[in-house]
Amino acid sequence: MKIFNTLTGEKEEFKPIAKxxxxxxxxxxxVYDRCHMGHARAGVxxxxxxxxxxxxxxxxxxxxxxxxxxDKIINRANERNISCDELVEENIKTFYEDMxxxxxxxxxxxxxxxxxxxxxxxxxxxxxxxGLAYESxxxxxxxxxxxxxxxxxxxxxxxxxxxxARVNINEDKRDPLDFALWKKAKDGxxxxxxxxxxxxxxxxxxxxxxSRELLGNNFDIHGGGxxxxxxxxxxxxxxxxxxxxxxxxxxxxxxxxVNINKEKMSKSLGNFFTIKDVIAKxxxxxxxxxxxxxxxxxxxxxxxxxxxxxxxxxxxxxxxxLRASKLLPDGETAKADDKLMERFLDTLKDDFNxxxxxxxxxxxxxxxxxxxxxxxxxxxxxxxxxxxLLSALDEIASVLGILYRDPAEYLESVKDKRLAERGTxxxxxxxxxxxxxxxxxxxxxxxADKIRDDLRKNGVLLKDSPNETTWVMMTRVSxxxxxxxxxx
RNA sequence: GGCACCGUAGCCAAGUGGUAAGGCCGCGGACUGCAAAUCCGCUAUCCCCAGUUCGAGUCUGGGCGGUGCCUCCA
Numbered sequence: 107m108k109i110f111n112t113l114t115g116e117k118e119e120f121k122p123i124a125k126x127x128x129x130x131x132x133x134x135x136x137v138y139d140r141c142h143m144g145h146a147r148a149g150v151x152x153x154x155x156x157x158x159x160x161x162x163x164x165x166x167x168x169x170x171x172x173x174x175x176x177d178k179i180i181n182r183a184n185e186r187n188i189s190c191d192e193l194v195e196e197n198i199k200t201f202y203e204d205m206x207x208x209x210x211x212x213x214x215x216x217x218x219x220x221x222x223x224x225x226x227x228x229x230x231x232x233x234x235x236x237g238l239a240y241e242s243x244x245x246x247x248x249x250x251x252x253x254x255x256x257x258x259x260x261x262x263x264x265x266x267x268x269x270x271a272r273v274n275i276n277e278d279k280r281d282p283l284d285f286a287l288w289k290k291a292k293d294g295x296x297x298x299x300x301x302x303x304x305x306x307x308x309x310x311x312x313x314x315x316x317s318r319e320l321l322g323n324n325f326d327i328h329g330g331g332x333x334x335x336x337x338x339x340x341x342x343x344x345x346x347x348x349x350x351x352x353x354x355x356x357x358x359x360x361x362x363x364v365n366i367n368k369e370k371m372s373k374s375l376g377n378f379f380t381i382k383d384v385i386a387k388x389x390x391x392x393x394x395x396x397x398x399x400x401x402x403x404x405x406x407x408x409x410x411x412x413x414x415x416x417x418x419x420x421x422x423x424x425x426x427x428l429r430a431s432k433l434l435p436d437g438e439t440a441k442a443d444d445k446l447m448e449r450f451l452d453t454l455k456d457d458f459n460x461x462x463x464x465x466x467x468x469x470x471x472x473x474x475x476x477x478x479x480x481x482x483x484x485x486x487x488x489x490x491x492x493x494x495l496l497s498a499l500d501e502i503a504s505v506l507g508i509l510y511r512d513p514a515e516y517l518e519s520v521k522d523k524r525l526a527e528r529g530t531x532x533x534x535x536x537x538x539x540x541x542x543x544x545x546x547x548x549x550x551x552x553x554a555d556k557i558r559d560d561l562r563k564n565g566v567l568l569k570d571s572p573n574e575t576t577w578v579m580m581t582r583v584s585x586x587x588x589x590x591x592x593x594x
Numbered sequence: 595g596g597c598a599c600c601g602u603a604g605c606c607a608a609g610u611g612g613u614a615a616g617g618c619c620g621c622g623g624a625c626u627g628c629a630a631a632u633c634c635g636c637u638a639u640c641c642c643c644a645g646u647u648c649g650a651g652u653c654u655g656g657g658c659g660g661u662g663c664c665u666c667c668a
Contacts (some may be wrong), residue, residue: 331668
């Protein structure tokens with residue numbers, strides 16, 4: 107198996123520390139606000155990696171933290187006139203709602219920073235003892251210059267950084283690049299006892315403390331968004347390695363950014379989307395499908411048309427599943443085809459290639475349809491093959507974290523949602539179909555086609571078969587093709 | 595200014611040395627009263643230039659274009 111390691115900038119053969127086991131730590135969220143699409147991207151990316159590792163037979167210990175003490179939390183709580191605790195609880199609750207909608211599996215551990223204060227203090231003491239950190243008026247700073255490898259992960263030269271350093275230099279620091287491990291308590295802020303008086307942790311120390319406590323001084327994989335490479339992960343290395351003397355992490359993995367309509371998602375540009383906003387408009391499963399269709403390291407662009415396309419793709423997947431399951435006798439199962447499974451596992455082994463995995467899934471969907479077509483025509487045989495393809499479909503979809511709903515239920519629920527958006531009802535559609543069937547029986551095709559065209563304008567797509575007429579609802583954008591709406 | 599990354603068909607997007615995955619759109623066909631769905635077929639030599647190599651989208655150098663990080667950020 108190969109993993110792209112940020113540390114070396116190359117895909118490397120993965121060698122776990124303990125055979126058959128993987129210890130993975132991924133930076134979760136600072137819970138001061140609702141989750142945005144960047145969190146969704148990171149969440150889904152590492153969820154896919156987590157599932158892939160398990161599918162490849164590794165026993166995975168997956169840690170994803172909550173940072174629940176931080177400047178932003180304190181500021182936001184003050185703005186809203188609530189306690190930090192209230193704010194944190196609220197946002198952890200909505201985190202689970204959002205990530206649950208995106209079908210994220212529960213990690214092995216989900217530590218909160220405030221539960222690891224003693225481990226942080228111990229780590230800081232070790233750093234002070236070793237002369238890598240120093241106290242200054244109740245604050246403790248890490249002395250970046252005393253860690254020779256500083257900049258290795260982000261490939262930055264410490265002197266270049268010095269030149270670019272911002273003007274508001276903290277007088278209490280010996281060097282502008284030094285960063286806080288511990289901050290002296292201020293009024294109205296959360297605080298804990300420490301050997302240097304009351305205070306609270308700095309931003310980076312929690313991840314070093316929690317990963318060490320739960321995974322040890324040296325573990326396999328550490329992940330997060332690309333934006334965390336510097337300074338967060340660089341500082342983590344300085345802290346952890348400074349304390350234990352060994353490299354804390356063997357493989358650093360970083361997911362790419364989210365863009366909105368080709369611009370970086372940011373609050374100042376006004377193109378900032380929460381997960382809640384997006385899944386109110388598009389099916390969360392389609393959002394997940396879209397996220398996982400792009401390689402985790404590449405940037406991903408969000409726009410209505412792309413998500414609508416993902417919805418159409420999801421419709422197709424479920425429609426195929428439903429079609430096949432109707433043909434398959436109850437209890438008929440078969441092992442997934444070996445060749446197919448081998449290709450599948452190979453895509454996972456190649457740095458978790460989600461795009462390639464979705465491509466493979468598309469091939470399987472086509473094969474299933476071919477199989478169904480043949481069965482329909484010849485009315486015999488192909489059952490074993492169909493069952494085998496469905497098994498393959500389920501295995502692949504399960505790693506991607508999609509197609510977990512009952513196909514019929516999915517298709518019906520989507521119908522209701524889209525009917526409501528169109529302001530029409532099932533009763534109306536059924537009524538029109540009745541009328542049309544009467545016209546068809548009379549061979550009055552002009553009337554029949556008129557009814558069909560009118561329904562289509564409302565997003566209703568009719569499908570005639572010899573004995574019945576079924577219908578589906580188009581997604582919003584597909585039925586208004588060409589107007590390029592891109593508002594997400 | 596420093597440091598990274600990216601530039602593949604109308605659009606989205608895989609692919610780190612051997613003659614370009616997949617999806618959307620489009621076109622042709624099978625099927626259909628006509629459609630829809632489904633299936634079959636068609637649609638690129640990979641920003642430009644030079645080099646390394648038997649062979650490069652894939653490596654090296656230069657150029658052009660775009661993005662990110664250097665400050666809180668998934």
